[in-house]
Amino acid sequence: MSDTELFRSQDQIQARVKQLAQQISSDVTERPILVAVLKGSVIFLADLIRELSVEADIDFMSISSYPGAGQRSGVVRIVKDMEMPVEDREVIVVEDVVDTGLTLAFLLRNLETRGPRTLRICTLINKGVRRIVEPFIHYSGFETSEFLVGYGLDFKGRYRNLPDLLTVKDLPRLVADPRRLEYLYSEEPAAQPGEK
Ligand code: IMP
C-alpha cells in the first residue's frame, strides 16, 4: 500500500483557485484586505491574489494554541497580529484548512471587535463533517475529511512544498515516523487523472 493518494493535482488546484478568485473579485465592492493565517495558507494566498481582477491588500496573522490548553479547547493566542487597521474595510480571512473551526471562530470574534465593514472566510480545504463550531465559510476550495499534505499543508512542519495536495492514507504510521514521506521529493510527480 502506498502512503499517499493524489487528492488534487497542481493543475486542478490552479483551476479551483482561479474560480475562487473570480468569485471574490466579483463580490468585493472596494479594495479588500486578504488576511492569511500563517503558515499553511501562504502558498494558497500567493496563487489566489495573482488570479484576482481587483487590487487587494495583504496582511498576516499567526496564532497558536495555549500550551497545555489542548488541541480542541479553542483557546488560542495571537502570536503575530496583522498590521493594517480593518475598520470599515472588506476583510477576507484566508485559511488553509477549516477543521473543527475552533481556531477560526476565535479569530473571527477578535476581528469582529475591530469593526470591519465585511468579514468573510476563504479556505482552501473545508472539513465540514469535523466541525465543532460553525463559522460561515463564504469561499471553499475543496471538501474532505481526510488528512492532507502539500501545497502549504504540513505534518509537523514537513511537506508544505510538495506541489500537489496528497491524502495521507495511514496517519498513525506518519505520526510514528514523521519523515516517512520524504521520498516523495525525489519521485516523479503523480500523473494527472485522464493524462496519458
Ligand atoms: P481547527 O479548525 O481549529 O481544528 O484547526 C485547523 C488547523 O489544523 C488548520 O489551520 C491546520 O493548520 C491544521 N489542519 C487540520 N487539518 C489538516 C490537514 O489535513 N493537513 C494539515 N493541517 C491540518
Ligand code: MG
Ligand atoms: Mg492554519
